[in-house]
Amino acid sequence: MTTPTWFDPRIENALINHESPEDEQGYFVYQLDALKEHLAALQQQDVIKLWFAVKANPLSKVIQTLDSEGFNFDVASTGELTQVLGQGIDPSRVLNTGPAKSKKQLAAFVKKGVRTFVVESLNQLNWLNEVVLEQAETLINEEQPKVLLRVQLQWHEGEKNPLGGNSLTPFGLSVSEWQNIHVDNYPALDLCGLHIFQWGNMLSNEKMFSLWSQMVPPLTDLANSIGMTLDVLDLGGGLGIDYLSQGQTLSWSQVIEDLAVIKEKSGVKELWLELGRFAVAECGYYVVPVVDRKMNYGQEQLVLAAGINHLLRPAITDQPFPVQILREGFSADKTSMQAFDIHGPLCTSMDKLGHLLLPDDTTIGEQLVFGYCGAYGFTESMPFFLCHELAAEYVYQNGSLIQVRAAKPASSYLA
Numbered sequence: 001m002t003t004p005t006w007f008d009p010r011i012e013n014a015l016i017n018h019e020s021p022e023d024e025q026g027y028f029v030y031q032l033d034a035l036k037e038h039l040a041a042l043q044q045q046d047v048i049k050l051w052f053a054v055k056a057n058p059l060s061k062v063i064q065t066l067d068s069e070g071f072n073f074d075v076a077s078t079g080e081l082t083q084v085l086g087q088g089i090d091p092s093r094v095l096n097t098g099p100a101k102s103k104k105q106l107a108a109f110v111k112k113g114v115r116t117f118v119v120e121s122l123n124q125l126n127w128l129n130e131v132v133l134e135q136a137e138t139l140i141n142e143e144q145p146k147v148l149l150r151v152q153l154q155w156h157e158g159e160k161n162p163l164g165g166n167s168l169t170p171f172g173l174s175v176s177e178w179q180n181i182h183v184d185n186y187p188a189l190d191l192c193g194l195h196i197f198q199w200g201n202m203l204s205n206e207k208m209f210s211l212w213s214q215m216v217p218p219l220t221d222l223a224n225s226i227g228m229t230l231d232v233l234d235l236g237g238g239l240g241i242d243y244l245s246q247g248q249t250l251s252w253s254q255v256i257e258d259l260a261v262i263k264e265k266s267g268v269k270e271l272w273l274e275l276g277r278f279a280v281a282e283c284g285y286y287v288v289p290v291v292d293r294k295m296n297y298g299q300e301q302l303v304l305a306a307g308i309n310h311l312l313r314p315a316i317t318d319q320p321f322p323v324q325i326l327r328e329g330f331s332a333d334k335t336s337m338q339a340f341d342i343h344g345p346l347c348t349s350m351d352k353l354g355h356l357l358l359p360d361d362t363t364i365g366e367q368l369v370f371g372y373c374g375a376y377g378f379t380e381s382m383p384f385f386l387c388h389e390l391a392a393e394y395v396y397q398n399g400s401l402i403q404v405r406a407a408k409p410a411s412s413y414l415a
């Protein structure tokens with residue numbers, strides 16, 4: 001057993017010494033200095049244009065840090081757009097994605113200055129064209145909105161995946177459906193690219209390259225058949241995090257090498273990626289105390305002050321966030337460890353954060369820290385069930401722990 005690599009010891013003392021009665025049901029922390037270092041490393045290349053999938057973590061301070069490192073922003077809702085624009089981001093740096101765009105929403109986005117869209121249906125394409133024509137007087141001298149068509153391919157092999165993988169999903173349309181259109185029929189739009197994103201949390205460079213390579217022929221054929229000059233190819237994201245510590249870590253340098261090949265094969269001017277967890281997961285932590293310990297049918301169990309009401313991902317993916325105890329001088333190499341079933345407070349057996357190793361003398365009142373919580377933590381949670389509180393969020397920057405939003409009791413949202 002070795003000390004986990006996901007935990008940055010620079011933040012340890014701040015977490016151990018943090019005391020606040022308001023945070024006794026758990027809180028999130030995002031290490032912005034480490035995030036900035038990571039993002040800077042991702043930008044040391046000239047092969048791809050990077051967008052941040054705001055769904056992964058829309059906290060203001062996180063968005064501001066991504067902005068400082070030159071990331072653009074993929075938003076999939078009006079709320080996400082409002083949050084991004086609220087941080088001073090120019091709407092020209094926003095990409096609108098998502099399967100449920102109404103004509104009203106598209107009109108609002110265009111009016112606010114968004115000029116890059118991924119359309120996922122024939123309706124969305126027609127609505128956007130109509131919106132731009134209807135707003136033509138206010139859009140004088142502005143360039144046409146850039147539009148990417150989202151394509152869903154069928155795969156004859158592959159495992160179940162959070163983004164659908166080889167399953168039928170509402171994301172985009174098949175090649176045959178898109179072949180019913182022609183670029184010339186949409187004069188108000190610059191139909192310049194295709195978007196495809198069907199696989200999430202991928203952990204193999206070889207498999208990702210294989211999937212990307214298989215996508216190129218049908219996509220380039222589609223572009224040719226509808227009269228599109230394929231300038232942009234957006235491969236979404238899907239780059240994974242090794243939550244289970246199985247040694248399956250992606251090589252970013254290999255990703256860039258592989259994408260350079262894809263860019264050349266597809267002949268596009270620009271290749272885009274929308275990074276979510278790969279951009280921000282490692283910067284985030286979730287801290288929560290143990291409220292009970294018991295033996296049940298020969299299995300040690302820990303019950304925490306919060307569980308999937310703050311960290312839902314383990315219940316829907318069967319992959320726990322990694323964990324360690326917050327204890328001065330703790331070393332996994334020098335401590336007797338054992339596996340615990342770790343549960344939260346909800347009245348459902350789904351509220352389980354994993355079967356994970358912790359010190360065998362873990363006691364009530366001690367705090368656990370979960371890693372990789374910079375993505376799909378707070379905003380993917382289900383805090384309203386059983387009327388629990390909303391967790392606080394902090395940032396750690398320049399050696400200081402700073403509260404961005406305080407914890408809120410159930411009374412703040414119950415009517």
